[in-house]
Structures are given as structure tokens and as C-alpha cells.
Amino acid sequence: MMRVAAFALIASAGAAAADTFPDYSAQGCVIAPGVIRAPEVQQALDAGHATVQGDWVLIGPALCKIAPPVIDPVLSATDADVAPFISAVDAYPDAPGCFLDAEAMKQKLEVSRGWSETRAHREYVRMISAGIFSGEWRFFGLSPLATPMGFQLMTGACAQVPDAQKIAKSHSDMIASFDGFIRKNAQYLPCETGGHFDYSPWHEFYETLGQGPIINAWQAYEVSFALHGSDWVTWTDMKDKGMPRPPVCSFDGLIEP
Incomplete structure (x- = not known):
């Protein structure tokens, strides 16, 4: 049922569909080389809402909103040597x-x-x-x-x-x-x-x-x-x-x- 719903969102690509791939937002809305593409990704490609960039797949803005990457730093401004x-x-x-x-x-x-x-x-x-x-x-x-x-x-x-x-x-x-x-x-x-x-x-x-x-x-x-x-x-x-x-x-x- 969830997959059918995702397909429907991809087909319509309305404004509310920008979070269809929320797990990919902080990854840059991309599918890395070698990663098995979920059916939803292929559906997005077929519908023109994703593009192939080299060995990567970039999901378009209608389905995925790019968020800043998550970075976990070792250093802090309050550290004694900072x-x-x-x-x-x-x-x-x-x-x-x-x-x-x-x-x-x-x-x-x-x-x-x-x-x-x-x-x-x-x-x-x-x-x-x-x-x-x-x-x-x-x-x-x-x-x-x-x-x-x-x-x-x-x-x-x-x-x-x-x-x-x-x-x-x-x-x-x-x-x-x-x-x-x-x-x-x-x-x-x-x-x-x-x-x-x-x-x-x-x-x-x-x-x-x-x-x-x-x-x-x-x-x-x-x-x-x-x-x-x-x-x-x-x-x-x-x-x-x-x-x-x-x-x-x-x-x-x-x-x-």
C-alpha cells in the first residue's frame, strides 16, 4: 500500500510530494553507485522526476528536497585546545x-x-x-x-x-x-x-x-x-x-x- 502511494505521488509530482524520499534529503537526494535502486527510484526516472548523473541518480525537487549533510565533528568551540x-x-x-x-x-x-x-x-x-x-x-x-x-x-x-x-x-x-x-x-x-x-x-x-x-x-x-x-x-x-x-x-x- 505504501509503495502504491509512493507511485501515485511520483505520477502526480505535486508540491506536497517533495518528501517522497525523506531518507535521501541529507544525502543530497542521490542514489550512490552500486546501490540497488528501489522500484520508486526507477519510477521516478521513468516519470522524468530523477536524472542519471554518471553512476549516480539524482532525485528531482518535486520528490526530494536537498538538506545540508549531517556532519559530526570531533572538535568543539569550547574545547581547551580550541x-x-x-x-x-x-x-x-x-x-x-x-x-x-x-x-x-x-x-x-x-x-x-x-x-x-x-x-x-x-x-x-x-x-x-x-x-x-x-x-x-x-x-x-x-x-x-x-x-x-x-x-x-x-x-x-x-x-x-x-x-x-x-x-x-x-x-x-x-x-x-x-x-x-x-x-x-x-x-x-x-x-x-x-x-x-x-x-x-x-x-x-x-x-x-x-x-x-x-x-x-x-x-x-x-x-x-x-x-x-x-x-x-x-x-x-x-x-x-x-x-x-x-x-x-x-x-x-x-x-x-
């Missing part, structure tokens, strides 16, 4: 906020935890990535011409900054538009080593995603960085730019920026 490297909120008069000194922290982690340089960098990326999606850490700026001081902690007293409301709104917008943002960018991003959102004129189509004007001029950088903390982008060391996989990228029909 907290000392977060600035006081008033450390930079021209840029209020608690900013992370990532390089100094990673050097400390190599000593305090006995990690290799690569492991320290990887765990730093995972901590920040999880924080970007939760709103705990942000890379925020109003202008693409002014690079932010660094990743900014947005909890406790560190959240008491002049742009706090804009930072919070930009995060809620990022999450609300995540599905459309990922799918739209994928048209410009090849599934090859080093592919990243700089290829995409994302600022030109952002308002079509329904969240209004851009608030954080660095949103594409944030999302791209955060995805490197997940298994949506694979990389082996600090110099490796990473290999994205669907839904982040496309194997065909790329649009030239």
Missing part, C-alpha cells in the same frame, strides 16, 4: 566579533592531540562545516570586496555584534534555499577535481530562489567550505582541492559562467 584561539568579541575595533585563529589552533592540535597536520586540518574543516550549517560559525560579510576577518563564532557573548540580525537572517535564508542553491550551482560545476562554486555566477540567480536579496556576500564560499567537511566532496590532504559528487556537481550539460 577556545584559546577564538578572539574576544572586541579584539578588533573595526570588526566586532569572535574570530578563530585557525592556523594557530591547528598547530596546537598537532601537539595536544598528537595529530598529523592533515588530521588537524581535516578536523578543523569538519568543526567549521558543521557550525556553518548549524549557524554556530559564520563567514559573513556584506561586500564581496571586503574579505571577513575569518570564521566568526555566533554563540553566547560572541553573538552580540552589530550585524547579528543580518547574520541570523542570512543563515535562515541559506538553509531555506539550500535545495535550489545546490541544484542551480550544479549546472555550472563539473564533477571533477577542484570543482567549486567560483565557477558559478550564483549572485545573478540568487533572488530567483525566493529568499530575496543577498545578505551574506560570502554565502557561496561558506557553502562550498562546509561541503568539504562532508562526504559530498572527497579529498585526501590539505593541498587536495577535492572531488565533488552529485548533487553538488554535474556530469553533463554544464553551463558556461
Whole structure:
């Protein structure tokens, strides 16, 4: 009976059907290579509500809403070998906020935890990535011409900054538009080593995603960085730019920026 209901949703592909494949949302609404395709997936392909991307199957937005990947970091902002490297909120008069000194922290982690340089960098990326999606850490700026001081902690007293409301709104917008943002960018991003959102004129189509004007001029950088903390982008060391996989990228029909 449930399978018949799923088929009916696929056939109609109405707005309410976007959660037909809820278990796939945090996986990027994709079926990985080698995974046996459920009948519902083949039905979606036959109905034109899913596409083949290389060896992957990407389920369309009518049936599956892409959600940020789940990342379980080892590090926390309150850890004894992390907290000392977060600035006081008033450390930079021209840029209020608690900013992370990532390089100094990673050097400390190599000593305090006995990690290799690569492991320290990887765990730093995972901590920040999880924080970007939760709103705990942000890379925020109003202008693409002014690079932010660094990743900014947005909890406790560190959240008491002049742009706090804009930072919070930009995060809620990022999450609300995540599905459309990922799918739209994928048209410009090849599934090859080093592919990243700089290829995409994302600022030109952002308002079509329904969240209004851009608030954080660095949103594409944030999302791209955060995805490197997940298994949506694979990389082996600090110099490796990473290999994205669907839904982040496309194997065909790329649009030239």
C-alpha cells in the first residue's frame, strides 16, 4: 500500500510530494553507485522526476528536497585546545566579533592531540562545516570586496555584534534555499577535481530562489567550505582541492559562467 502511494505521488509530482524520499534529503537526494535502486527510484526516472548523473541518480525537487549533510565533528568551540584561539568579541575595533585563529589552533592540535597536520586540518574543516550549517560559525560579510576577518563564532557573548540580525537572517535564508542553491550551482560545476562554486555566477540567480536579496556576500564560499567537511566532496590532504559528487556537481550539460 505504501509503495502504491509512493507511485501515485511520483505520477502526480505535486508540491506536497517533495518528501517522497525523506531518507535521501541529507544525502543530497542521490542514489550512490552500486546501490540497488528501489522500484520508486526507477519510477521516478521513468516519470522524468530523477536524472542519471554518471553512476549516480539524482532525485528531482518535486520528490526530494536537498538538506545540508549531517556532519559530526570531533572538535568543539569550547574545547581547551580550541577556545584559546577564538578572539574576544572586541579584539578588533573595526570588526566586532569572535574570530578563530585557525592556523594557530591547528598547530596546537598537532601537539595536544598528537595529530598529523592533515588530521588537524581535516578536523578543523569538519568543526567549521558543521557550525556553518548549524549557524554556530559564520563567514559573513556584506561586500564581496571586503574579505571577513575569518570564521566568526555566533554563540553566547560572541553573538552580540552589530550585524547579528543580518547574520541570523542570512543563515535562515541559506538553509531555506539550500535545495535550489545546490541544484542551480550544479549546472555550472563539473564533477571533477577542484570543482567549486567560483565557477558559478550564483549572485545573478540568487533572488530567483525566493529568499530575496543577498545578505551574506560570502554565502557561496561558506557553502562550498562546509561541503568539504562532508562526504559530498572527497579529498585526501590539505593541498587536495577535492572531488565533488552529485548533487553538488554535474556530469553533463554544464553551463558556461
